[in-house]
Amino acid sequence: MSEYWKSQPRKFCEYCKCWITDNKPSVDFHEKGKKHQENVKRKIEDVRKKGIKDAKQKEELEDDIQKMEKAALEAFKKDLAGDPELAAKYGVRVRSEAEKEAEKKQKEKASDIAKQKALEAIEKKRKEGEWYEAKSAEGYTYYWNTVSHESKWVAPSVYVSIEEQEAKKKSEEEEEQKEAEKKARVQEELDAQPDEVAVGPLRWGTTSTSAYGNWKTVKEPPNLDLPEEPSEPLPIEDIPLPGPPKEKKEKQEGGRFKEKRVQSLASGNDNTKVTFKKRKLGSGARNTRQREDDD
Numbered sequence: 001m002s003e004y005w006k007s008q009p010r011k012f013c014e015y016c017k018c019w020i021t022d023n024k025p026s027v028d029f030h031e032k033g034k035k036h037q038e039n040v041k042r043k044i045e046d047v048r049k050k051g052i053k054d055a056k057q058k059e060e061l062e063d064d065i066q067k068m069e070k071a072a073l074e075a076f077k078k079d080l081a082g083d084p085e086l087a088a089k090y091g092v093r094v095r096s097e098a099e100k101e102a103e104k105k106q107k108e109k110a111s112d113i114a115k116q117k118a119l120e121a122i123e124k125k126r127k128e129g130e131w132y133e134a135k136s137a138e139g140y141t142y143y144w145n146t147v148s149h150e151s152k153w154v155a156p157s158v159y160v161s162i163e164e165q166e167a168k169k170k171s172e173e174e175e176e177q178k179e180a181e182k183k184a185r186v187q188e189e190l191d192a193q194p195d196e197v198a199v200g201p202l203r204w205g206t207t208s209t210s211a212y213g214n215w216k217t218v219k220e221p222p223n224l225d226l227p228e229e230p231s232e233p234l235p236i237e238d239i240p241l242p243g244p245p246k247e248k249k250e251k252q253e254g255g256r257f258k259e260k261r262v263q264s265l266a267s268g269n270d271n272t273k274v275t276f277k278k279r280k281l282g283s284g285a286r287n288t289r290q291r292e293d294d295d
Contacts, residue, residue, distance in 0.1 A: 015039040131159035 011022040013030065016039050020030050030036055080087040087093070095103075130146045133155075143159055144151040 015043055131156045132165065133159055133161045135162070 009022040010019045011027065012019055013036065016030075016036055020026050080090065080092055131143050132146065134142055134144055134151075136142055140153075142151050142153050143155055
């Protein structure tokens with residue numbers, strides 16, 4: 001069996017622009033690295049910004065196209081209005097100024113007529129009022145007006161029958177009953193809430209079902225001896241002035257201890273010269289502080 005050499009495959013990272021060994025440990029190590037993750041975030045941010053920029057440019061382009069189409073349509077209308085032959089070619093009838101004025105007056109007249117009819121109907125209803133059907137003590141049916149309080153035996157063209165009156169009254173009573181029940185329910189919920197707040201510490205060995213044990217009821221708020229606010233502002237003479245400022249103690253430099261310098265190791269009256277005794281090395285002994293040749 002012949003042996004041959006095979007190179008390891010390599011992979012190119014599009015985010016970092018570099019080559020890495022194409023095996024799972026190397027790829028995982030590279031992708032978990034801080035530099036690779038920052039490059040991925042930067043690439044995503046660039047793609048997002050580019051998308052927003054392209055969308056904005058597309059929207060501006062569409063707006064420009066709409067403006068161009070509108071301007072072209074307006075120019076085409078002007079061309080048709082100024083050239084009857086061109087309008088006839090496209091099958092468009094150009095109205096004259098007289099026709100435009102007549103159509104405008106006709107629309108205004110129709111609008112005025114509609115407004116006048118609406119006002120007349122409102123005024124007629126206000127004058128005539130609303131007719132209601134009723135029964136006399138003998139059982140005869142008559143009709144009475146709510147505005148003029150006029151009554152007559154002949155039924156008017158429009159009136160409210162007794163059945164309609166009863167249905168309207170029933171619906172109003174149901175609405176009032178629902179509103180009353182709602183108010184009563186709200187009042188019951190308010191009454192069920194305690195007026196006094198129970199506060200207190202947890203006691204050892206309590207038999208209460210509450211997780212906080214037994215509580216004592218506070219009926220009156222505690223007296224905190226707070227100063228009462230004046231109802232009227234104090235005059236300038238009665239305003240208390242602040243006391244004199246406290247003197248700040250100067251901090252000693254270098255912490256809590258002072259530096260003390262010693263001029264000599266001898267006592268004050270002794271003039272003996274102080275020297276240090278040099279240690280003698282024995283034969284064959286080695287000074288550990290001596291520099292070695294190996295260094």
